Amino acid sequence: MSQNAIEVNDVSMKFNLSREKVDSLKDYIFKAIKGELQYNEFWALRDINFSVEKGDRVGILGLNGAGKSTLLKVISGVFKPTTGSVKKHGKMVPLLELGAGFEPQYTGTENIYLYGSMLGYTKDFIDSKYEEIVKFSELQKFMDVPVKNYSSGMKSRLGFSIATVVEPQILILDEVLSVGDAKFRKKSEKKIMSMFDSGVTVLFVSHSLEQVMRLCNKAMILEKGQLLAYGDIGPIAEQYSQMIN
Numbered sequence: 001m002s003q004n005a006i007e008v009n010d011v012s013m014k015f016n017l018s019r020e021k022v023d024s025l026k027d028y029i030f031k032a033i034k035g036e037l038q039y040n041e042f043w044a045l046r047d048i049n050f051s052v053e054k055g056d057r058v059g060i061l062g063l064n065g066a067g068k069s070t071l072l073k074v075i076s077g078v079f080k081p082t083t084g085s086v087k088k089h090g091k092m093v094p095l096l097e098l099g100a101g102f103e104p105q106y107t108g109t110e111n112i113y114l115y116g117s118m119l120g121y122t123k124d125f126i127d128s129k130y131e132e133i134v135k136f137s138e139l140q141k142f143m144d145v146p147v148k149n150y151s152s153g154m155k156s157r158l159g160f161s162i163a164t165v166v167e168p169q170i171l172i173l174d175e176v177l178s179v180g181d182a183k184f185r186k187k188s189e190k191k192i193m194s195m196f197d198s199g200v201t202v203l204f205v206s207h208s209l210e211q212v213m214r215l216c217n218k219a220m221i222l223e224k225g226q227l228l229a230y231g232d233i234g235p236i237a238e239q240y241s242q243m244i245n
């Protein structure tokens with residue numbers, strides 16, 4: 001049995017950024033058909049190699065645009081890397097853009113089933129967890145209201161409540177501890193901490209070095225798509241605070 005929960009091997013991710021100034025969709029389609037669209041290549045990640053041992057909680061640090069979210073999306077399978085591969089050992093739950101998969105015209109209840117099925121839950125499982133999800137979100141009164149009438153904080157709360165109702169072995173967190181108001185933030189951090197206690201492996205992006213130091217035992221620094229440093233939280237946090245000061 002592998003002691004690693006995640007293995008990232010030679011991962012690079014290239015985006016094609018359009019260089020064209022196209023005036024209309026028609027113009028764009030014509031140019032695309034004629035092969036006249038021009039792109040700039042942009043490498044958001046370059047030759048990333050690391051592995052995460054089971055039970056490690058790894059903070060991912062880096063300035064805006066460093067590639068943190070892209071890396072989490074590659075590991076979660078949202079993006080296929082341009083080169084390289086990712087191996088996972090264990091059930092993974094990604095908490096990325098919470099509620100991004102909601103259907104605005106459907107109610108809270110309908111979206112619980114829809115979003116739950118997107119996360120791979122069965123109907124029976126959602127039936128058994130429905131009350132718990134609604135209670136945690138504190139949106140009891142809004143379950144019959146279409147999600148388009150929710151505030152963005154309410155959508156994130158519902159998304160968080162649905163996604164965290166399972167017990168994953170690998171948890172991928174992108175800034176989700178900043179969802180909702182101060183009260184919900186405290187509650188969601190407590191919930192994540194209780195998952196940590198059960199020995200889950202965590203990859204965690206946060207702009208708060210203080211939060212990473214509190215929650216993680218390891219960390220990495222990404223800079224312009226490259227892995228600058230990876231190791232125990234103490235020395236990495238020190239290196240990062242020198243970078244940002």
Ligand SMILES: Nc1ncnc2c1ncn2[C@@H]1O[C@H](COP(=O)(O)OP(=O)(O)OP(=O)(O)O)[C@@H](O)[C@H]1O
Binds near residue numbers: 016044067069
């Ligand atoms: N779908 C995409 N198409 C084109 N470029 C993208 C796409 N997604 C990300 N990028 C680019 O890749 C780079 C890394 O973005 P990413 O969101 O991973 O950074 P980040 O470290 O998470 O930043 P932040 O701290 O601002 O959230 C950025 O320059 C961004 O513009």
